[in-house]
Amino acid sequence: MIDHGLICAFVERWHEETSSFHLPFGEMTVTLDDVAYLLHLPIDGMFLSHGFISRDQAMEWIELYLGSDPVDALLEVTKTKGAYCRFGYLQRIFKDRLKEQLALDIEYGGVTEENVVDVVYHMYFRDLDLVAGYSWGAAALAHLYRELNNATRWNCSQVAGYLTLLQAWVYQHFQGMGSKDAWVGYWEDWYPRAMLFLPLSGLGTPDNYINHLDALDLTRVVMAPYGEHCATSQFERVSLYSGWIRYGDRMVRYLPERVLRQFGRVQTIPRHPVESAPPDLNLAEISNRFQRALDYALTPEKLGQCAVHCVEAEGGYIEWFYHHSHPHMILPDMPVQVSRPLEHEVLDARAA
Known part of the structure; x- marks a missing residue:
């Protein structure tokens, strides 16, 4: 069961240029690492390369x-x-x-x-011997990104795509949003993490979720929620690949440098998306790059320092983020008073 209010609230925060959700404390997104843990789909391998047929x-x-x-x-x-x-x-x-x-x-x-x-x-x-050689996880993620991009268009009135994946990702990373009732038959050593929570009703209407996200701070976010699941699905460095991903002739940006906290690193000011995903690459070049994903993965220098609590950001990041984004979706007739985010207090203190 899809929680439509939850999906709509996150769609409003999606930015096609960065393939990420812009939140009061910075950016987050569904990564290849999330897909591997949530779905147990292979994230390494060949892209699905097909066109239209008659x-x-x-x-x-x-x-x-x-x-x-x-x-x-x-x-x-x-x-x-x-x-x-x-x-x-x-x-x-x-x-x-x-x-x-x-x-x-x-x-x-x-x-x-x-x-x-x-x-x-x-x-x-x-x-069938070749089925496991495809990156089905990258295809699932690219499909989700593509449909989120479409949903942000002014003339689009609905959202499609792999919404079960998005909803499962929200359940893992955001405390207090959606279902927290675990399936009694879940077995950590066997099932994908997406099967852990039962899809029950959450905060209800989109407005309630929008207000919740506007008041959100890092104390209610779990950047790295898969600790107990690591024995079942090991981390793969292909998750740190930065550039275009695709399925068929559809291509979307995948930029893990914008969500370093989800990889246990201190968040830094990221490079421009065009540097990671040049717009002049054709489909064959994109596939070739992903086949050599480790050559285009974030280097230790780009990954930077390990974070102690997975929420740290370098000095100047918040100022940069608020200068380049508009992470709040304040409603004109909010039913509840939203507390002022900590980031605003930081900005005021530094400006004083």
Whole structure:
């Protein structure tokens, strides 16, 4: 169950240029490291590199990879008005092919008939020996970033993407937001961390979440929440890669230098996004860079000092951040009085 108020409040704080949420104390974002711990998806490997396919090619692949007959394949691309399959259609096929129907019902029970998936993704399953060689985690993260970028457009009235990932990330990092009821069947040594909390109701309306975020300080944020889970999923240095990530022809910036506190480092003033992700790179160059991710990862010099409490920032960072951003979303008719953030007190003291 998606908490729509929570998602809307975070969408308002998303900045496409930095691929991060701007909060009263600085920036935070969903990182490749978060994806690895929350989903147990591989974050290293090849990008998903595909383009669009025609309806005729989609019909051919539906017949070839799903075992459908030509009439069914034609009917499916006609109903979806493109090279797509409905989840309900895939559900029926798998129910016919697999014996474990009960388990399948549990897995797909929340999917509606109208949701669709692009047929082009079948290409990644033609050789099952190669499936693990793709960076599915980077694809999931790039998809989330892309949809958050779209949601910030003035003419966009809804948000799509991997919202379950975003909501699970909020539950881990922000105390007092969303569900804190743990699933009794959760096993730290086996399950992805995203399965820990039950998705129950949180603060309610978007306004309540906006007010909560405006009053937020670092005492209610957990920058590095996966300590107990490290034995199950080890840290991978590819998380420190800085540059473009992509899936298909969609590319987004991934800039871990803007959220060093999430990696246990003292936050410094980051370099300009264009330095990390040059806008003139083509898709092939982006893929080549990620294949050599460690060559483009943050160096020890860029990572800087280790933080004692994971909340430290270098002198001048807060002033720089407030000069370049507008991290508050104050509502004109707030139902509750928001306390003045500590950062404002710091700025006033230094200006005096």
